[in-house]
Amino acid sequence: MLFNDYAFLLVFLPASLVIYRFADPHPxxxxxxxxxxxxxxxxxxxxxxxxLLALSITVNxxxxxxxxxxxxxxxxxxxxxxxxxxxxxxxxxxxxxxxLAYLFERPLWHFNIALPLxxxxxxxxxxxxxxxxxxxxxxxxxxxxxxLYISFFPQSIAGPLARWSEVMHQFGRQAYAPGWQRQxxxxxxxxxxxxxxxxxxxxxxxxxxxxxxxxxxxxPVTNGxxxxxxxxxxxVLFDFAGYCDxxxxxxxxxxxxxxxxxxxxxxxTNLQDFWxxxxxxxxxFLRDYVFIPLSNVKxxxxxxxxxxxxxxxxxxxxLCGLWxxxxxxxxxxxxxxxCALVIVSLWRRYGPRLPAxxxxxxxxxxxxxxxxxxxxxxxEAAMNIYRGLAELPDLERTLRSVPIIIAxxxxxxxxxxxxxxxxxxxxxxxxxxxxxGLAAVAILVExxxxxxxxxxxxxx
Amino acid sequence: MNxxxxxxxxxxxxxxxxxxxxxxxxxxxxxxxxxxxxDPYDSGRFGFIGIKGISDESPRTANASRGRDPQFSxxxxxxxxxxxxxxxxxxxxxxxxxxxxxxxxxxPREQIVQLRWFVRHHARAxxxxxxxxxxxxxxxxxxxxFNPFPFWLYSDSPIEYLGQLFSSRxxxxxxxxxxxxxxxxxxxxxxxxxxxxxxGHGEFRPAPPPNEPADTAAVAETQFxxxxxxxxxxxxxxxxxxxxxxxxxxxxxxxxxxxxxAARLAACKGALARLVAGRPHSNFLDFRVDDPLxxxxxxxxxxxxxxxxxxxxxxxxxxxSLRVGNxxxxxx
Numbered sequence: 001m002l003f004n005d006y007a008f009l010l011v012f013l014p015a016s017l018v019i020y021r022f023a024d025p026h027p028x029x030x031x032x033x034x035x036x037x038x039x040x041x042x043x044x045x046x047x048x049x050x051x052l053l054a055l056s057i058t059v060n061x062x063x064x065x066x067x068x069x070x071x072x073x074x075x076x077x078x079x080x081x082x083x084x085x086x087x088x089x090x091x092x093x094x095x096x097x098x099x100l101a102y103l104f105e106r107p108l109w110h111f112n113i114a115l116p117l118x119x120x121x122x123x124x125x126x127x128x129x130x131x132x133x134x135x136x137x138x139x140x141x142x143x144x145x146x147x148l149y150i151s152f153f154p155q156s157i158a159g160p161l162a163r164w165s166e167v168m169h170q171f172g173r174q175a176y177a178p179g180w181q182r183q184x185x186x187x188x189x190x191x192x193x194x195x196x197x198x199x200x201x202x203x204x205x206x207x208x209x210x211x212x213x214x215x216x217x218x219x220p221v222t223n224g225x226x227x228x229x230x231x232x233x234x235x236v237l238f239d240f241a242g243y244c245d246x247x248x249x250x251x252x253x254x255x256x257x258x259x260x261x262x263x264x265x266x267x268x269t270n271l272q273d274f275w276x277x278x279x280x281x282x283x284x285f286l287r288d289y290v291f292i293p294l295s296n297v298k299x300x301x302x303x304x305x306x307x308x309x310x311x312x313x314x315x316x317x318x319l320c321g322l323w324x325x326x327x328x329x330x331x332x333x334x335x336x337x338x339c340a341l342v343i344v345s346l347w348r349r350y351g352p353r354l355p356a357x358x359x360x361x362x363x364x365x366x367x368x369x370x371x372x373x374x375x376x377x378x379x380e381a382a383m384n385i386y387r388g389l390a391e392l393p394d395l396e397r398t399l400r401s402v403p404i405i406i407a408x409x410x411x412x413x414x415x416x417x418x419x420x421x422x423x424x425x426x427x428x429x430x431x432x433x434x435x436x437g438l439a440a441v442a443i444l445v446e447x448x449x450x451x452x453x454x455x456x457x458x459x460x
Numbered sequence: 461m462n463x464x465x466x467x468x469x470x471x472x473x474x475x476x477x478x479x480x481x482x483x484x485x486x487x488x489x490x491x492x493x494x495x496x497x498x499d500p501y502d503s504g505r506f507g508f509i510g511i512k513g514i515s516d517e518s519p520r521t522a523n524a525s526r527g528r529d530p531q532f533s534x535x536x537x538x539x540x541x542x543x544x545x546x547x548x549x550x551x552x553x554x555x556x557x558x559x560x561x562x563x564x565x566x567x568p569r570e571q572i573v574q575l576r577w578f579v580r581h582h583a584r585a586x587x588x589x590x591x592x593x594x595x596x597x598x599x600x601x602x603x604x605x606f607n608p609f610p611f612w613l614y615s616d617s618p619i620e621y622l623g624q625l626f627s628s629r630x631x632x633x634x635x636x637x638x639x640x641x642x643x644x645x646x647x648x649x650x651x652x653x654x655x656x657x658x659x660g661h662g663e664f665r666p667a668p669p670p671n672e673p674a675d676t677a678a679v680a681e682t683q684f685x686x687x688x689x690x691x692x693x694x695x696x697x698x699x700x701x702x703x704x705x706x707x708x709x710x711x712x713x714x715x716x717x718x719x720x721x722a723a724r725l726a727a728c729k730g731a732l733a734r735l736v737a738g739r740p741h742s743n744f745l746d747f748r749v750d751d752p753l754x755x756x757x758x759x760x761x762x763x764x765x766x767x768x769x770x771x772x773x774x775x776x777x778x779x780x781s782l783r784v785g786n787x788x789x790x791x792x
Contacts, residue, residue: 181473188480428472430479437483445491448627 001044003246004198004447012041013250020254024176031144031172034152034254041153042117049116056086057147060126064133068140076134080127087123090115095326118157120323122150124285129164131289138164145171154250158243160261161281167256175255183252185428189421190249192436195443197242197417201410204403205235209375216381216388224397226388231404233371234411237266240279245417260418266367266411269359271337271344274367277416282320291316310345314338324374329382333373340366364412488626495625500633504528504581505618511641516633516648519563523574524613526652528581532559535578537571538591540564540656541707541764544771545589545778547651553779556586560652565607567595568686572693577614579697587741587782588697590690591705593764597728601685657767667713667763682724687731694735701741703781704732708747708770708792710763711754736786743781744790747774751792 001008016037023033043050063079066072093111101108129149132138141149141164148171155162175183212229215221221229244261251258265278275283294312314335321334347354354362369386376382393401414420424432499507502514502525516522527535534556536545547558561574571590579585612624624630639645694702706729715721725748733744747770753759759770773792780788 179470179473181470181477185473185476185480188477428469428476430476433476433479434483437480438487440480440484441487441491444488445626445631446628448624449629 001041003243003250004195006444006447007044009444009447012044013253017253020175024174027172027174030174031148034171035144035147038148038151038153038156042151042156045117046114052086052116052119053122053151056083056122056126057150058143060130060150061141061143061146064130064140064146067130067133073134076130079130083123083126087119089113090119092322092326121159121161122156124161124282125150125164127289128161128285132164141168152251152256154247154254154256155258158240158247159279159281160244160247160259161285162258163281163284166259170256173255175253177255180255182425182428183255185433186421186425187249187252189424189436190245190252190417192249192440192443193417193421193424194242194245194247194249196439197238197245199242199443199446201403201407202235202237202239202242205231205238205407208401208403209235213375213377213381213385216376216384217378219384221384221388222391224388224391224393226385226391227393228397228401228404229372229375229385229388230368231401231407232375233266233368234404234407236371236374237262237278237411238407241417245421248418260416262416263418264411264414264416266364267360267413268363269356270348270354271340271363271366272348274363275337275341282323286316286320290319310342313341313345317341327377329373329377329379332379333370336370336373491626491631492622495622495630495634498634498637500625500630500637501525501613502637503613503621505621509641511637513640513647513650514633515636515640515645519561519652520566520610521613521633522648523561523563523652524577526559526650527561527574527577529559529650530581531650532557533582533585534558534587534589535561535585536589536591537574537578538562538705538707539566539571539593539595541593541766542589542591542705543654543656544766544768545591545775546771547653549772549775550589550778553775554587554782556782558587558589558651560654562591562652563609566609567603567605568598568689569603569605570609570611572689573609573611573614575693579700585697585700587701587703589703589705589778591707592687592690592732593707594725594728596686596690596732597684597724598686599682599684601683603686603689655768656765657761682727684728684731687728687735691735694739701782701785702736702739703742703778704736704744705774705778706732706744706746706748707764707774708749708751708754708766710757710760711750713763714748714750714754739785741782741785743786743788745774745777745781746791747777749791753792 001012003009019037020030020033023029039050039053042053059082060079063075067075089111090113093113097108097110129138129146145168149162149164149168150156152167152171208228209232212221212225213232215225216229241262248258248260259281261280263277263280265274268274268277291312294315295309299308315338317338318331318335320337321330321332324330324334372385373379373382376385424436496506497509498511499505501516501521502511514522514525516525519526526532532547534550534554536542536547536550536558539562542562543560543564545560545562547560550558561578563570563574575588575590578588610624612620615621636645640647715725729744729746729748733746736742736744747754753770753773759767761767777789777792
């Protein structure tokens with residue numbers, strides 16, 4: 001069930017709202033009902049995977065209880081290792097096998113594995129809680145509340161990666177408290193804006209770019225077709241930002257405010273700024289749970305601390321790439337961003353100050369170019385796209401690229417979607433409600449063609 | 461974002477929500493009303509305004525209108541390998557009005573749906589010409605489809621059809637039909653004929669199939685699930701003459717005699733011939749043969765798409781079959 005298909009928008013979501021309306025006056029039911037709804041949502045893809053989800057929740061919760069009862073760090077360490085092992089098996093077993101086979105020049109094992117949806121996200125949720133529990137920052141939670149933290153359906157599949165401290169206290173709160181109408185209006189606006197980003201900005205780009213990337217797999221990309229391929233950065237931005245906005249909107253309909261994940265990242269004037277505005281919750285996770293520990297661990301002499309700091313930055317970004325997929329192209333993409341972040345850090349420390357416009361242009365060009373590696377699937381395909389950039393597109397091809405130009409203008413000029421939503425819902429203007437209502441119908445009509453694209457981030 | 465409000469604001473936000481829901485509901489109702497009035501695909505289910513015909517280049521959707529057109533009483537089914545059979549030529553040779561209902565890139569499942577649709581709207585059809593190319597010889601019981609096909613458009617359920625009309629594609633067709641009704645558009649060809657020779661340049665390399673020796677036992681056990689389904693359909697329309705046509709291909713690409721491909725093809729042809737054996741005014745025409753016509757590359761646009769002279773010869777044989785059944789010739 002995708003956020004952009006009828007099964008979710010016309011059946012699951014309305015039914016869940018009705019069910020939760022009845023549960024809302026009873027505090028003891030709220031969390032339980034949301035957990036059941038979340039499991040129903042999750043089971044839509046593959047009912048067997050709810051066993052994995054339930055096991056994952058139970059084992060991690062028991063590990064937390066074990067740690068609290070005994071104060072033995074082994075519970076936490078063991079649990080984190082187990083989480084990473086499960087993630088590693090499902091996501092990276094074949095990658096490791098293929099690489100070893102290449103190294104030893106003989107075929108090794110190959111698993112026929114289906115990646116459980118959202119496993120990367122719920123693994124990170126577990127880690128955030130367990131690490132903070134060990135640091136003495138996180139309290140003890142009941143199984144129901146912990147289960148909802150991991151499985152809460154608006155965020156369980158592809159984020160935002162909410163920290164326990166951001167959402168735990170909101171679970172079980174009355175959704176229909178005085179003033180709920182405003183919260184609902186904001187939620188509805190987020191959903192419509194998110195669907196607009198997905199349906200009217202990202203999907204048309206997908207239809208334009210997919211054939212170009214398919215061509216790149218098989219050979220050179222000619223006739224200036226490589227230029228539109230750079231638009232993948234806009235596609236993935238509006239695809240994932242759209243998904244997150246729908247998730248935030250749906251969360252609000254159940255009384256939970258999820259964290260924002262994007263803040264107009266393509267308006268950034270340097271790469272550090274960009275990574276503070278793109279997939280914010282993942283980058284905050286990587287900063288707090290990977291980069292800072294790697295950067296602070298005492299190895300070597302003090303004068304090498306700067307080298308350690310930058311090495312940690314590079315390694316964190318390479319891991320960020322690997323998290324996106326079991327492929328060397330993702331690692332390369334992450335490592336390139338890591339290198340660029342090191343260069344930007346050094347430049348900001350020792351170099352002259354760049355004009356904002358030049359900084360923005362350099363950042364945008366770098367992001368657009370590296371996104372080709374992210375999308376292409378292989379270095380050969382990416383190189384075919386890069387080589388094709390030597391040829392300029394003709395006028396006809398440029399005219400066909402209008403959706404890319406529109407998406408680019410939106411990415412470069414518009415504020416973050418949460419700021420747009422805040423502007424639209426500052427006052428209860430019925431004209432805005434009417435326009436959004438008609439936009440919702442128009443989106444449903446568009447989605448009625450039944451060939452809606454999956455959200456790009458589902459594969460991660 | 462601060463979400464707190466006063467009680468008077470709450471009422472205003474309540475009205476905001478009501479407006480949103482009402483406009484969404486109103487918009488949805490208007491769209492449903494429009495599609496019910498216009499019937500974007502001219503499927504005959506709704507369309508109370510009564511616009512005649514369609515303006516639709518895609519036979520996948522346009523055939524819903526053509527297949528129920530009462531001016532025709534006979535039809536040609538198949539994929540692009542039957543596309544060049546001209547309805548006007550067939551009509552002239554047989555005296556019954558033919559419509560072209562072939563759809564490029566389709567297989568048995570889609571074509572059986574077309575057959576059912578035509579017969580549902582023509583209980584007293586005069587002839588069914590089914591171009592059964594190699595896709596009918598599959599042994600895959602799932603009868604896979606290789607291109608999207610709007611099965612809902614030919615469904616028995618008006619609800620299933622209505623459920624699919626809430627889409628931008630259907631609204632696009634709706635606008636075209638309204639424009640057609642207002643005289644702003646020209647209608648599509650009612651008989652569905654389209655000449656693919658206008659597109660192709662006809663340069664191709666023959667690719668003879670592998671010459672594997674025939675495994676007689678394996679071929680003898682081969683099932684043809686698509687042909688079994690076709691047999692079920694034909695049995696339900698005993699009074700309608702049926703001509704099955706195995707279309708030609710360039711002789712150089714035919715399976716070599718004695719190969720497993722040739723044995724399979726022969727078994728498939730045998731199964732097709734048995735379907736219409738003894739049926740009045742019906743026949744199985746086998747044009748997939750080594751013949752002076754199929755040896756001449758000038759007669760082909762590519763290995764399986766023949767040109768007009770071949771199509772004219774095939775039309776003559778189809779007309780003869782409808783007259784005398786399998787007493788007439790069974791090939792070129």
